Amino acid sequence: MKFLLLLFYSSSLCNWVRAEGAVTFDNYKILRVVPQNPQHLEMINEIETTQKCLVLLQGGNIGQPVDLAVPPHLQTDFMDNLRDQMPTEIISHNIETLINRESMQMQMESEFSTEAGFDTVFTQYLTFTKIQQFVLQLQELNPNLVKVSSYGKSFEGRDLIQVAVQKNTGSTNKHLVLMDCGLHAREWITNMECCHWLTQLCDTSSPAHALLDNFNFLVMPSANPDGLEHSWNTFRLWRKTRNTNPTNPACVGTDPNRNWAFGHSGTGSSTDECSDVYCGPAPFSAPETLALSKVLKEQEPTLYLSMHSYSQLILMSYGCDAPGLTNKNFTEQQTIANKAVQALHDVHQTTYEAGNSKTILYEACGCSTDWALAENLCKYAYTYELRDTGRTGFLLPEDQIAPTCDETSASVVTMCTEILKRNPL
Ligand SMILES: [Zn+2]
Known part of the structure; x- marks a missing residue:
């Protein structure tokens, strides 16, 4: 086993440096603003629609923070004006420093990661190529459990990987x-x-493995591979897919969590191709969401989990207002989510909140979990927002990868256990 792991590392080892031509965020600040009234929400909405700043954490509710990446030229008048209007906090004085810290740590750690076993995987972030190598390695080591296949192609032709684990x-x-x-x-x-x-x-020693007596698992480790590559090589804070758009070739990509049919083009999404929350010209216009929706339709899982970051939340439907439609199973879903939050907390005392996504985060239409539930494809659907609460946001330091994964996986075990209790086979 160790030999194979060494092979994996020696073939995938790379000292990551930011590519030539990569977009830099020199002296960009992360500004957190907290709207106190409808006028403040209006101001934030205008910032979002005019794309004055890159929005790192979307808003929509009074009292809930919105995180903005503010470029240097807006750090006087624009930022001062916001600070006069509502509570603000500068979370980071230079985003580029956070990105550089990330890349330097990755370089340092990749030099000694060949020495140990699986645990070393969770000391550095993985590129799409490394993720591919990782799952193939896992399949090779566990031929009776793991089956790697492709459920389609991304816009740029990368495999959409699915990993089935069945005992x-x-x-x-x-x-x-x-x-x-x-x-x-x-x-x-x-x-x-x-x-x-x-x-x-x-x-075999993990409580997750014991679930295989009653559960099969289908895991998509990189549901937007083109975007991930672009984030590694060119634009670290990229959110969308990488498809070209019909009317504005300068604006690339679709938000793959606003492109689903439920509430498509509604609140929390945009029909502007340049927006980070662009919903696409029609539901499932992005090949990545179309392919994933087909798998959900074919498989009809009992539980559907969609992993996102950041905010430390477990979110439940519906996150988009739909007249006459309520999540009939909400109370049970909330009970299970509360147990998952407790199990997560037990590992490293990390605090999460579970609740309706519109209430505890913001209203967002065209999302995957809402669609799966509305189509009756699954009984339980949750969106996780992993660490942290904004201190480093998407640039979560590598030393938090392992603890974040430890606690999240523990909560998923609890979720499955609770679902089995309520749905015996
Ligand atoms: Zn997300």
């Missing part, structure tokens, strides 16, 4: 759990969680 127990009557990671490109910690969950499922 032959003689029973075909099992629940299915589908987990996707990395729909949003810059949320690198989520890709790591899918990889971590896969290692847990294969580790």
Whole structure:
């Protein structure tokens, strides 16, 4: 086993440096603003629609923070005006410093990561190529459990990888759990969680492995590979896919979590191709969401989990207002989510909140979990927002990868256990 792991590392080892021509964020500040009234919400909405700043954490509710990446030329009048109007906090004085710290740590750690076993995977973020190598390695080590295949192609032709983990127990009557990671490109910690969950499922000493008696798992570790590559090579804070758009060739990509049919083009999304929350010209216009929706339709999982970051939340439907439609299963979903939050807290005392996404985060239409639930494809659907609460946001330091994954996977075990209790086979 160790030999194969060494092979994996020696073939995938690379000292990551920012590519030539990569967009830099020199002296960009992360400004957190907290709207106190409808006028403040209006101001923030205008910032979002005019794309004056890159929005790192979207808003929509009074009292809930919005994080903005403010370029140097807006740090006087524009920022002062905002600070006069509502509570603000500068979270980072220079985003580029956070990015550089990330890249330097990755370089340092990749030099000694060949020495140890699986644990070393979770000391550095993985590129799409490394994720591919990782899952193939896992399949090679666990041929009776793991099957890697492709469920389609991204816009730029990369494989959309799915990893099925099933144990032959003689029973075909099992629940299915589908987990996707990395729909949003810059949320690198989520890709790591899918990889971590896969290692847990294969580790015979892990409580996750014991679930295989009653569950099959389908894991998509990189649901937006083009975006992930772009985030690594060119624009660290990239969110969308990389498809070209019909009317404005300068604006690339679709928000793959605003491109679903439920509430398409509604609140929290934009029909502006340049927007970070661009919903696409029609539902499932992005090949990445179309392919994922087909798998959900074919598989009809009991539980669907979509991993995002950041905010430390477990979100439940519906996040988009739909007249006459309520989440009938909400109370049970909330009870299970509360237990998952407790299990997560027990590992490293990290605090999460669980609730309706519109209430505890913001209204967002065209999202995957809402669609899956509204289509009756699954009984339970949750969107995770992993660490942190904004201190480093998408640039979560590598030393937080392992603890984040440990606690998240523990909460998923609890979620599955609670679902099995309520839905015996
Ligand atoms: Zn996301």
